[in-house]
Amino acid sequence: MDTREKLLAAAARLFHEKGFTATSVAEILERADVNSGSLYHFFSGKEELLRGVLERYHALLPDELIAPAEATTEDGVERVFALLALYRKGMEITGCRYGCPIGNLALETTDAYPNIRPLVEANFVQWIGHVERWLAAEGARFPRGTDFHRLAQLVLTTMEGGLMQTRARRSLAPFDESVAALRHYLDLLMGKKGKGNAPSRTTHRRPSAPRRNSRSARGR
Template identity: 30%
Template structure:
């Protein structure tokens, strides 16, 4: 998905001055807005390019098309949480229950704190295809980190594997599902919502 193999410097659309933002980032921002407001299937590459302030032909210098944009947006909802999860998993100076709570809280803030409902893109049927294997891989690793942190708690460590897997599924499902709850009340403070969700996740986990 990287742009290292693509040329840069194509002319920008004349109606929009150069903002100083890298063109690929402008395309991602435009795609995020259009995919979540107009729908992925209904959004054309021409619409994305125009919203980003460039010609459609120029767009293909930075991305291969809609699928690459969607894949990058999906991964952007996971990779920051995964980086934090790895750090929390390695930090045995704090109780596992505290680290699990922090991961839940931070993950909710990431999913609900952006300007667009990117979490809603998880439900697109296109996302099940092999083209999005990278997203599924990082999401699976994040979910496994949740499982490992839960297993490291006193209550989680006493669970059989099947019970541990079920509680992990429930906690992870709650965290990913909060975007739908938050969407119904977008004025709700994200920080308070994230803390309340983390509290609920630990209750579901039984810790």
């Protein structure tokens, strides 16, 4: 691992464990076992290091989360739940302490550092895109007119909300309950196929698939 990657890996772990604001440059240097000159050779300061961490998350997502989820099954819907199970495992290992690294940084930094928002958004857009692809691959199982982009956004919302509640309560129960509700919803949608009441893009029935809206709604 080269020096730049050591700095990014150390910063990512500390931002996840402690938060961006509570993490000092000195702690990052100590965790990475490098000197300050090395840090400032690659990064002008802590904000640029944050940018690097978010870019790193974006680059690692396909190999660290998407590929493992895809390796578990050929079923697109089940790949969604395999991905959610990876987040659950992370919370279980850490005692429900840390939550989603991207979600945490989004809440903490995007007001103070507006230039960071596009990088946070890019991470969410990529995540949503993979889930949308999986769901769309199972399109024949869903009602005609189902908007898989909006449905993938719902999956992201379920994941982030479940992790936030799990972190707050130090219990996996909120995450498990959120995922169970999502599965029930998808089962209802898939059960509607061919019964003459598939949702359209202009009508609103319950339960219904999310409808297409402006693409400016991408992300959280």
